[in-house]
Amino acid sequence: TSEITVANYILTRLVQLGVTKMFGVPGDFNLAFLDLVEDHKSIDWVGNCNELNAAYAADGYARVKQTSLGVVTTTFGVGELSAMNGIAGAFSEMVPVLHLVGVPSTTQQKARPILHHTLGDGRYDAYTIASQQFTIMQTSLNKDSDVARLIDDTLVACITRARPVYMTLPTDMVYEHISAERLKIPLARHPAINDVETEDFVLDVIEERVKEAGGDVIILVDACVIRFEVQDEVNDLLRSTGFPVYATPMGKTAIDESYERYGGVYIGSITQPLVKERVESAKLILSIGLLSSDFNTGNFSYNIPIRRLIELHSDHTRIQYALFQGVGMKQLLPKLTERLKQFHANASKIPVEPFTSMVPKSMGGDETIVHSHFWPRVGQFFQPKDVIITETGTANFGIMNIPLPDGAKLVSQILWGSIGWSVGSALGAAFAARETGKNRVILFVGEGSLQLTVQELSPMIRHGLTPILFVINNAGYTIEKFIHGKYRKYNNVDNWKWTGLLDTFGCNSGKPSKSYTVSTRTELDRLLNNEEFGAAKQIQLVEVVMPALDAPDVLTQTAGQKA
Amino acid sequence: TSEITVANYILTRLVQLGVTKMFGVPGDFNLAFLDLVEDHKSIDWVGNCNELNAAYAADGYARVKQTSLGVVTTTFGVGELSAMNGIAGAFSEMVPVLHLVGVPSTTQQKARPILHHTLGDGRYDAYTIASQQFTIMQTSLNKDSDVARLIDDTLVACITRARPVYMTLPTDMVYEHISAERLKIPLARHPAINDVETEDFVLDVIEERVKEAGGDVIILVDACVIRFEVQDEVNDLLRSTGFPVYATPMGKTAIDESYERYGGVYIGSITQPLVKERVESAKLILSIGLLSSDFNTGNFSYNIPIRRLIELHSDHTRIQYALFQGVGMKQLLPKLTERLKQFHANASKIPVEPFTSMVPKSMGGDETIVHSHFWPRVGQFFQPKDVIITETGTANFGIMNIPLPDGAKLVSQILWGSIGWSVGSALGAAFAARETGKNRVILFVGEGSLQLTVQELSPMIRHGLTPILFVINNAGYTIEKFIHGKYRKYNNVDNWKWTGLLDTFGCNSGKPSKSYTVSTRTELDRLLNNEEFGAAKQIQLVEVVMPALDAPDVLTQTAGQKA
Numbered sequence A, B: 001t002s003e004i005t006v007a008n009y010i011l012t013r014l015v016q017l018g019v020t021k022m023f024g025v026p027g028d029f030n031l032a033f034l035d036l037v038e039d040h041k042s043i044d045w046v047g048n049c050n051e052l053n054a055a056y057a058a059d060g061y062a063r064v065k066q067t068s069l070g071v072v073t074t075t076f077g078v079g080e081l082s083a084m085n086g087i088a089g090a091f092s093e094m095v096p097v098l099h100l101v102g103v104p105s106t107t108q109q110k111a112r113p114i115l116h117h118t119l120g121d122g123r124y125d126a127y128t129i130a131s132q133q134f135t136i137m138q139t140s141l142n143k144d145s146d147v148a149r150l151i152d153d154t155l156v157a158c159i160t161r162a163r164p165v166y167m168t169l170p171t172d173m174v175y176e177h178i179s180a181e182r183l184k185i186p187l188a189r190h191p192a193i194n195d196v197e198t199e200d201f202v203l204d205v206i207e208e209r210v211k212e213a214g215g216d217v218i219i220l221v222d223a224c225v226i227r228f229e230v231q232d233e234v235n236d237l238l239r240s241t242g243f244p245v246y247a248t249p250m251g252k253t254a255i256d257e258s259y260e261r262y263g264g265v266y267i268g269s270i271t272q273p274l275v276k277e278r279v280e281s282a283k284l285i286l287s288i289g290l291l292s293s294d295f296n297t298g299n300f301s302y303n304i305p306i307r308r309l310i311e312l313h314s315d316h317t318r319i320q321y322a323l324f325q326g327v328g329m330k331q332l333l334p335k336l337t338e339r340l341k342q343f344h345a346n347a348s349k350i351p352v353e354p355f356t357s358m359v360p361k362s363m364g365g366d367e368t369i370v371h372s373h374f375w376p377r378v379g380q381f382f383q384p385k386d387v388i389i390t391e392t393g394t395a396n397f398g399i400m401n402i403p404l405p406d407g408a409k410l411v412s413q414i415l416w417g418s419i420g421w422s423v424g425s426a427l428g429a430a431f432a433a434r435e436t437g438k439n440r441v442i443l444f445v446g447e448g449s450l451q452l453t454v455q456e457l458s459p460m461i462r463h464g465l466t467p468i469l470f471v472i473n474n475a476g477y478t479i480e481k482f483i484h485g486k487y488r489k490y491n492n493v494d495n496w497k498w499t500g501l502l503d504t505f506g507c508n509s510g511k512p513s514k515s516y517t518v519s520t521r522t523e524l525d526r527l528l529n530n531e532e533f534g535a536a537k538q539i540q541l542v543e544v545v546m547p548a549l550d551a552p553d554v555l556t557q558t559a560g561q562k563a
């Protein structure tokens, strides 16, 4: 049988899974591996400025690419630990990321000398132990193991369970030869098949419940529809049944927001009144891919009795109070569609108010850019297939009630909520958008958040990516001010020359860039109407000057709940 | 008895230990605590741009402040994990840092809802478990515990063992009242007293060995002399005995390099020949605070037989092959001085070549700034009591054989070697330098390393700190190029407008700053001779343009060893 080096085995598998970019930072223990990446014909090395940003980028790449995964390569200790928050975020938010760590040779791992990047006490397993908390599998490649199988199992776990995995590659394993035989077998992309009998039972019960409800059912799509890639299946269900559909904050854009039976976003008690009424008065709520976190549920304020709730998850189903293990939605959904299409006639009569937003008329010609104006206004700027990324802060809340066009994709990190994430994520997302036929990449980030990861603008420029970066400059951590410490100094941040950033990082790159400041609604309008700006042919940064103590309604309401 | 809130108990203890600055980033779970920090009369909040940089700053603060500790405050999950590499670095390099994490309330910790910043699966202990790998103590404050004692024990562990500790402060514990009684008892600053009988025996044996050697002894000072604060004790020993003294890379400036019996730096096989000869030919080598890591020992190339070696450590002593547990150097050293001063007459005759460096004459008027020129030249620029910080990369190696003036302190991270560290560290060091009567803070950082943590220039400006920042611009990761991949693209970095950084971050701050580029030796000379520049009255950044493939000899030799 033919042989292949361990490194190339990994790279071949990644190519099979659609990976074209690898994020990370070089280090002594991964340099030899990086030779092979640099020389690889279909995987490119994206050198990041630091490892946390690289992990964020891998996460953003995986989110937009879907059906693929993100890869971040770091070096022993210093590199991998820097990436840890990014990996934990991928765990929390269920994003498939491979964290590949270059580590000392297998010989050194046995002798355990006090190399640089060690803790000085010979504990070579400390980083792996820590990573157990944030990855679903930790794989150490060494000469005694069935390397090919281990690699395969690790990658399968990553993509089928949509969680990060951790793999260490010792320097002396990079060029080790193993059999290439397994590469002929494609890796399983989806979780195990449902148990037929349980599944049948579940289908019967759901059909029965829907019948009892006279077809008065609404569907609520949530994060895991995206994470476990059942968007097509859900769309089929929707079109076949005509059930109205709503989304949670983390499920936003799982279903096209231009779909005529889509009614907007449900966030428990802080939902817009009509939407709230529609969702909560349905006889049956079919929740798909529910992720029940505080900010995703209006701080756990759903007003939906469990008696009226059916939940489809990646690996189980809940019908009212009953749990059905091993019945996952990927296989269940098509069958459910078959069962439920009979209700189309009734279901399609249930009214759904169109999901819209209006730019409010300015009072007395006030020119201040406030959230209640800004978000509806940028809503008009969006185009089909745009990838829109919002950062934790006012941005995440501002976007919620803005309808996004056909094929647009919203990327945010509502559960993990690590600020700075969106900047690295936008880098990865921009690569993925280019590859998947998406349109523009548009980032909304608070200036406080931008400060954490600002250097990642640099690889965006280097690689000729052309995102539009809206930087909300409101003199500090506005979201925190609403939570606690409204007038506290610790909630202020330095006022950088935001429009100087692209130039500072990029002026020697030969790549064009453009920066703008908008301080009035008129300036904002003019910019958003400017066709050249909208064409996004170069990287552009827009400083949006907003008042320190203005926030979207959804945020002030959320903050109110917490108090 | 009088009562005090938990938060103020912590702050009071920190003040007693000399803490004046607290580093970190706000977050929902530490905001209430930050109110008390902001209002505190003798502790200032230093808002950092991100948590990794904050941890680096706490580390730099602790290194320069000595006898105190660094404190970094983060928020649950996202914040604390971002700081993890910085904390692990403090562990590895033995720097006392308190990582104080604001976490959900004790009630929430019991109910374990899926709050933001959780992993989505109810594991509230995951971050603490991970931190066990990188801190010597993890303390969770809650209502059932003896809070005051726990806080005390945690802080004592931190300062006596010179390692990071981890403490979680739930939101509902901040204002809990506890007795203030214990605050009257000062915390122990030094490890337990030695066992008298063992210590006596050790003293006898050492005296005997020195006698056998006829006083032909040299002393080798290493990292732990600084970390365990025995610099005064070592100085007494040196002056009383007249033994020649040398330093390891990590021990550099533990002893004033202007001391007349100081002979320079010993790095095993890559030591300068005369120094190597002097150290290795001594009949007895008394090593104090040895830290035996790869880069600190010329890749484990000491040519010193164990028969001729005595090692004093913080909690044990080694004489040739014999280990004496529980005999630590802090108490041993003064007694040893008493025993060994009898050898002064003989010892003071042992020759010590003066430790100097010479700026080489340029060949044919070559104006290129190369390492062999640069380091001796900046050597002349240093002043007494300067704090000099060097980053992993060419800088760490370039500084090694440059003699530093009286009271100068070198700060570097040779064991952990996480690039970007020096920038955050310089921020913390600059505060500590100001408080401890040091002179200027001078940073040498590669442009590749600066990219990881560049935003931390921003708080330097905000707080009016005035470090001099030398940025070595050599078109990439030069140190890595010498290790592997000399012509590889992954070892190149973007060429930012380095001299635009201070302006971009600081132009709205009202604080002055100045930036320079030097590309020739003449320009370098002119700048270093400029008195206003040398006075360091404002923050200054110097871009030093150097060839991509030039490196200090010590580095090329080290890289050669590895191959």
Ligand SMILES: Cc1ncc(C[n+]2csc(CCOP(=O)(O)OP(=O)(O)O)c2C)c(N)n1
Pocket: A391, A392, A393, A394, A395, A417, A418, A419, A420, A445, A446, A447, A448, A449, A450, A472, A474, A476, A477, A478, A479, A480, B025, B026, B027, B028, B051, B075, B078, B079, B082
């Ligand atoms: C890594 C990390 N550190 C700290 C926090 C706490 N935090 C959440 S939002 C926020 C402020 C964001 O401010 P900004 O980006 O300016 O957004 P704004 O609300 O002002 O629009 C902070 C500090 C966090 N979520 N993640």
Ligand SMILES: Cc1ncc(C[n+]2csc(CCOP(=O)(O)OP(=O)(O)O)c2C)c(N)n1
Pocket: A025, A026, A027, A028, A051, A075, A078, A079, A082, B391, B392, B393, B394, B395, B417, B418, B419, B420, B445, B446, B447, B448, B449, B450, B472, B474, B476, B477, B478, B479, B480
């Ligand atoms: C956090 C972290 N990531 C990666 C590395 C690997 N590494 C060590 S030195 C270095 C390059 C430093 O380059 P630069 O700062 O430009 O210094 P130079 O040698 O060029 O002067 C890298 C990438 C590391 N030590 N730490």
Ligand SMILES: [Mg+2]
Pocket: A446, A447, A448, A449, A472, A473, A474, A475, A476, A477, A478
């Ligand atoms: Mg802000």
Ligand SMILES: [Mg+2]
Pocket: B446, B447, B448, B449, B472, B473, B474, B475, B476, B477, B478
């Ligand atoms: Mg460099």
